[in-house]
């Protein structure tokens with residue numbers, strides 16, 4: 014049905030999604046300025062999508078008779094996504110988001126491979142669905158990055 018590598022990756026992906034929710038939410042609140050407005054709105058919308066990813070991963074763990082992690086097991090990893098000291102530094106947030114989305118894309122690619130090897134098509138299908146959302150997020154923030162390419 015599945016194996017340990019798959020459940021480990023599901024748990025790690027769940028943690029990453031929760032950290033992403035926290036950092037996107039905080040940055041959507043912290044940023045200031047006219048040029049930040051679109052990025053803030055996009056982050057707000059993505060908070061809901063990333064939370065939905067965590068729910069999907071948690072429910073899959075439950076189906077596999079495992080549990081998603083809670084805060085005692087949490088390890089922060091998104092250094093580049095910490096809110097910038099200068100609240101008008103939109104580029105720093107955009108770059109942090111691109112790092113987070115690249116990490117997520119790699120994570121779901123690894124999960125797809127592991128699920129295929131474990132003959133677990135349900136997890137594989139879930140990972141493909143989420144991967145497509147993460148690629149869409151990356152595309153959106155690459156677009157924002159182009160507007161700031163002078164920096």
Ligand SMILES: [Fe+2]
Nearest residue numbers: 030063066117
């Ligand atoms: Fe996500």
Ligand SMILES: [Fe+2]
Nearest residue numbers: 114146147150
């Ligand atoms: Fe994402």
